[in-house]
Amino acid sequence: MKLSAKFLKNVANVNNFEYANQWDIAEGSAHTLYFQIIDKHMNDLRYMSQAAVYSVSVTFLSIDSDEEIVKNASQPFADDKSIFSITLAANEIPNSGAVKFSLTQDGVESKFKVEQAITVDLLENGGC
Numbered sequence: 597m598k599l600s601a602k603f604l605k606n607v608a609n610v611n612n613f614e615y616a617n618q619w620d621i622a623e624g625s626a627h628t629l630y631f632q633i634i635d636k637h638m639n640d641l642r643y644m645s646q647a648a649v650y651s652v653s654v655t656f657l658s659i660d661s662d663e664e665i666v667k668n669a670s671q672p673f674a675d676d677k678s679i680f681s682i683t684l685a686a687n688e689i690p691n692s693g694a695v696k697f698s699l700t701q702d703g704v705e706s707k708f709k710v711e712q713a714i715t716v717d718l719l720e721n722g723g724c
Contacts (some may be wrong), residue, residue: 597638599708601697604630607681610673619714627684630672633699642678647701652680654697655716656690665690687712 607613607630615617619647621627633652652669665688684690695713699706 597635597643599643599697599699599706600634600636600640601631601695601708601710601713602640603713604632604679607629607672610679618712620649621684621714622717622718623689623719624686626686629684630679630699631669631697632678633680633697634678637711642676645699645701649703650699652697652699654682654695657694657696657709663691667690668703676712689718690714690716694715 603616603619605616608687613630619627621629631654634640635643654667656665656667658664665684667682667684669682671679672681673678673679686710690717692715693713694709694711696709698709699708
């Protein structure tokens, strides 16, 4: 098993969404970000945990570990155990780039990282 994540956009329900190459957000707004856990060894099929107890957390990485943002994911749809969401408040501004995921199943933790997972449009990026 080799876990990874696919990013979702325009999510309406468990069967009505689109895949995206990455999350694309703007500074200053709250965002709900959706993703689907997949198994790369199974041709990117969705991964649905069979564990009695499981949880997912998402870490937005930073060169300064004090600036990292860690969010616990929730499941917006009871019918699909592969889809999760997290909410970023307007004042939570992650860095663009890689994101680390952690899936804990019955006390056993699996971690994976997705490169170029998020692009953040900053209001003031030093330009004119």
